Amino acid sequence: MIEMGPNRYGKAAIRLVKLMRDGERHTVRDLTVAVALEGDFGTAHSEGDNASVVATDTMKNTIYAFAPEHLTGAIERFGHALAHHFVDVPQVSAATISIDEHRWVRIPTDDGPSPAAFLRSGDFTRTAEVRATAAGVTTIAGLRDLTVMKSRGSAFVGFPRDRYTTLAETDDRIMATMVTANWRYRASAAGSAGFDYDATFDAVGATLLEVFAEHHSPSVQASIWIMARAILEAHPEIDEVRMVLPNLHHWAVDLTPFGLENQGEIFVATREPHGLIDATVRRGDGAS
Amino acid sequence: MIEMGPNRYGKAAIRLVKLMRDGERHTVRDLTVAVALEGDFGTAHSEGDNASVVATDTMKNTIYAFAPEHLTGAIERFGHALAHHFVDVPQVSAATISIDEHRWVRIPTDDGPSPAAFLRSGDFTRTAEVRATAAGVTTIAGLRDLTVMKSRGSAFVGFPRDRYTTLAETDDRIMATMVTANWRYRASAAGSAGFDYDATFDAVGATLLEVFAEHHSPSVQASIWIMARAILEAHPEIDEVRMVLPNLHHWAVDLTPFGLENQGEIFVATREPHGLIDATVRRGDGAS
Amino acid sequence: MIEMGPNRYGKAAIRLVKLMRDGERHTVRDLTVAVALEGDFGTAHSEGDNASVVATDTMKNTIYAFAPEHLTGAIERFGHALAHHFVDVPQVSAATISIDEHRWVRIPTDDGPSPAAFLRSGDFTRTAEVRATAAGVTTIAGLRDLTVMKSRGSAFVGFPRDRYTTLAETDDRIMATMVTANWRYRASAAGSAGFDYDATFDAVGATLLEVFAEHHSPSVQASIWIMARAILEAHPEIDEVRMVLPNLHHWAVDLTPFGLENQGEIFVATREPHGLIDATVRRGDGAS
């Protein structure tokens, strides 16, 4: 017998810009939102009966219609409002709202930061994923596309050698990566009206960057552990941290054919191939 | 207590081209390979001890070193050889090999298909994922980036309307999507020396295209069910089919301001936002 | 004194799909169109006076409004209609219409090619650029993103060696490139009502591919000359051919560390860096 397995559907790449006017001073919010629903959609598949199918166009409309009232603070709270709305639809068992926030910073002028002109910062994208079910809500915050480099304090030694191993050990290499990091908030914190998602995001980001800058890295694997542990230690409201880190290799260029010596100075940056390390660090007490 | 959660690592974006020479007649294989290992890597993270860490550079070397002997047939078989090699490393509990095959077809000439000149076909990318553990091997074949359109035989009616619904019902719309499809082979078939992965890939692809062309689509959800069921019915060696289909909306352009009537003729193709339907269809008997 | 220099403006990335219905048999045209105007727009810049500024939104509307009547044949002819329309605006001295055509081919079924279901071919994109001025119309046809490879018949020897040269001479290398080719039609041909742009495009493309497959390449530079000359010799209606060819290097992998010999069989395909050859070949008689 043939049957439906896991399935979900929704709308992706919904581009929403909200302009908030406080007198002469404007603030701009710029999001890309996706909605995905799971639930009792079997007959939509097998019978072609759309009676249960919330149109993805309706999802898009809902995002825009919710923005005036509900997009007033952190993207996590906007995600909560939307996830609750969609999970309240009877046939929906889980609603997942994924939000990317693109950051616009005020343009500096002689009179100070501009009240109504902005520059889009490409340093990273802030992300959130809120998933609501009958059992409760999961709130994951994060960032991606944060590209960082250490030019000191990274090594890679002591790895096993087999007949296919040619890599030399090194106690001084460039470590470069494009960070994708996600952290799950403890439900008791995430559900509290007073929880400050924005301040927590900033604090986690600052911890991540500072630890990256200052730790000694024996491997990308160890770097994840060290950064994630620092985040968990500093933030009791976080239960779990996941990082996905490509190893963006920088290879020293052999200058000897040109009569030159490369004293750890000249590198070629490469993208293909790249190492890729994906790891989760969490509290072992199972608390959530 | 802070502990490691799920983790894996490996090498991605390994670009491998193999040129096979049969006298004057050449054949070219063009793959992008990724390796991911899971296992007992806890001390690499928490102690910075690399004694268990197969270097990702070694993984890359292994791919190239295996290619002369093991890349002689379907990518699934190359994946098997590599997955077995890596899962045999004591500390490795699971090895996943992901392969994209980029297709080169012979350039037509007056003397027939060229023996040694090729054109890269952009119609789709063939994919395979082989995962080996102590419990056995899972083999998933698939394709992605196959963009198709139906200009007849697609409707969307009968969906629920709430205060956020503005979409009109339609019994005649353009349906366009970029197919990502994956199918899992029954272990008994995939493990058999005589199983013809290439012929099966071609047959599944042909079924998918033919059913897409000929079915009536009441929704993208139903289309997945109809196409996947056809594949399962035609291929007893397949246990499960997953499809991820964006709905690439084509909106009719309002020409009335220009004194023209748009009789289902002029559309704007859009990418943002898009519907996104992800569903798995499988045999319910649990056979594998 | 500060003054305006060269300037142009317009609308880009206008996505237009036209569905033509001949009874049960449909045909789909899928274009991306751009308009660029030059002319007397100085006061728009220096005075902020928009009296001469055809809104780019109007350009977009015009594309859609022209499609029912004027997009009935080759993209070059659609370009002509649009270029004439815009250059007739008094303040416009030159109108350039750039069109990409995305190719959809009929899905094969047991009953033959489908009448109303299509697969988007990714082999290449057909292009056209039509520029109209008071002096006349220039019509350039072309293609891009045609990726081809020769595994025999390519060499690179005899190049100068200086202190920075390390490349070995080779009489047998893989030659791979992604072709961008453009050819300018003689005005007398392009302006003729009976000129068959589609057949000529097909013929030029076939010549390009066949010569690529069969020629011996002493360098990418020479390949451009050989292919372009063949096109000019076969097509008196073409005055000039320009090709831009990256050299997509495939480097032999050193397998000796693994106890293997690489007999011209295993390569790594690279994109960074790449050679880039840009050359125009033309009739020297100045005829046009």
Next chain:
Amino acid sequence: MIEMGPNRYGKAAIRLVKLMRDGERHTVRDLTVAVALEGDFGTAHSEGDNASVVATDTMKNTIYAFAPEHLTGAIERFGHALAHHFVDVPQVSAATISIDEHRWVRIPTDDGPSPAAFLRSGDFTRTAEVRATAAGVTTIAGLRDLTVMKSRGSAFVGFPRDRYTTLAETDDRIMATMVTANWRYRASAAGSAGFDYDATFDAVGATLLEVFAEHHSPSVQASIWIMARAILEAHPEIDEVRMVLPNLHHWAVDLTPFGLENQGEIFVATREPHGLIDATVRRGDGAS
């Protein structure tokens, strides 16, 4: 007679990272370099004779070999050294060096900016193009991918209306663009040993941003004039400014179907289609 027309060739996408160590304090430079040569390469094309063809691999090597000694200051100076080197090759009549500089900023820590850990800024990419011929050297500096938005002070009124015009006039719209700007330095300034390219780049960028923030925009065309003129007025060492500005449209969302009024608050950000304005502003005295 068939003959060669304009042609050039070179190496592109050369990725160069230089790590400069001043005791504990490191500085990282991250460039993508391209070389293009013009000259007497006719026989390379028509005869397949490579005696004049500087191998593009040699170009790449030269970039790396020059980096230790010549990449010590602004990218313009590195470009000068390379352009002079290549134009000194007898058969070369023009050498163009194009450089993108990817910016890494120091990671902030509790102890101040990190001496050896960096974050890649995605705000913009700095660019330079140096072209050397027997007649002299042209130096163009610039930036790209600088995305900016004004939420006040942008209008578009008074444009002509024809039968294809539907756009409403607006005296208050969001103006958003991704700036590509290039400016040509007067040869006397660019050639001076004491000219400070870095300080000038910073000053031009600051002017561009400040004027963008503070000007009233009657059109994108006028904005280019206003910004470019301000740059020329502030910088006598600059002869010409070119800007290419897409108009990244933000359309107000109609919320009335949901019983809401959109008071200039909720927008959809779009990319297709977009306006595209390309204009050069220059000194009219022809001085250079």
